[in-house]
Amino acid sequence: AQKITQTQPGMFVQEKEAVTLDCTYDTSDPSYGLFWYKQPSSGEMIFLIYQGSYDQQNATEGRYSLNFQKARKSANLVISASQLGDSAMYFCAMREGPSSGNTGKLIFGQGTTLQVKP
Amino acid sequence: EPEVTQTPSHQVTQMGQEVILRCVPISNHLYFYWYRQILGQKVEFLVSFYNNEISEKSEIFDDQFSVERPDGSNFTLKIRSTKLEDSAMYFCASSGVTGELFFGEGSRLTVL
Numbered sequence: 001a002q003k004i005t006q007t008q009p010g011m012f013v014q015e016k017e018a019v020t021l022d023c024t025y026d027t028s029d030p031s032y033g034l035f036w037y038k039q040p041s042s043g044e045m046i047f048l049i050y051q052g053s054y055d056q057q058n059a060t061e062g063r064y065s066l067n068f069q070k071a072r073k074s075a076n077l078v079i080s081a082s083q084l085g086d087s088a089m090y091f092c093a094m095r096e097g098p099s100s101g102n103t104g105k106l107i108f109g110q111g112t113t114l115q116v117k118p
Numbered sequence: 119e120p121e122v123t124q125t126p127s128h129q130v131t132q133m134g135q136e137v138i139l140r141c142v143p144i145s146n147h148l149y150f151y152w153y154r155q156i157l158g159q160k161v162e163f164l165v166s167f168y169n170n171e172i173s174e175k176s177e178i179f180d181d182q183f184s185v186e187r188p189d190g191s192n193f194t195l196k197i198r199s200t201k202l203e204d205s206a207m208y209f210c211a212s213s214g215v216t217g218e219l220f221f222g223e224g225s226r227l228t229v230l
Contacts, residue, residue, distance in 0.1 A: 043207055045221035104149050104213055105174060108161040
């Protein structure tokens with residue numbers, strides 16, 4: 001079973017508008033972390049934002065915010081005021097807690113390609 | 119800002135040759151990882167390394183792969199006899215007590 005699901009293979013957004021990239025996850029571990037990474041065409045993986053399962057508030061980092069809905073097991077990334085430089089592949093990832101015997105590895109979704117139109 | 123560095127950025131090799139990919143993790147990090155991304159696909163976990171030994175490996179990480187940290191700074195991934203399907207981007211990552219994973223810029227391996 002997929003642990004991380006990103007259902008949008010590709011998205012378009014107009015420059016300066018907001019966009020939401022979907023991510024749902026599946027785990028029985030009460031302790032987990034959710035991550036979003038940006039991968040531009042140059043290939044590097046850029047950390048964007050992190051949400052812990054026990055965090056009471058949604059994480060925010062500049063123009064990025066994570067819409068964390070624990071009961072629905074979703075962790076959508078919201079990018080406000082899109083810029084042309086936001087065009088990239090975006091990956092959602094999860095790390096399960098130590099109770100799963102996990103060594104801190106991340107499990108990635110399939111990714112969503114975002115294109116920002118001028 | 120501290121970063122994970124990887125060398126080489128791109129390596130082309132013949133099938134059957136050995137390849138070593140090198141990584142210098144962030145200096146105070148304790149957990150080290152290798153991931154692989156075949157072109158256009160998702161990032162896949164290969165192996166995690168802690169306290170000088172493998173702590174977890176995926177089914178992809180078969181006997182042709184090995185990792186070591188020979189000198190306390192470099193963290194290497196060796197592929198003994200490369201196959202065409204090993205062509206991919208290989209990412210090294212490290213994490214410290216905060217749990218955030220920082221990735222290097224990747225090493226692109228092309229097997230001909």
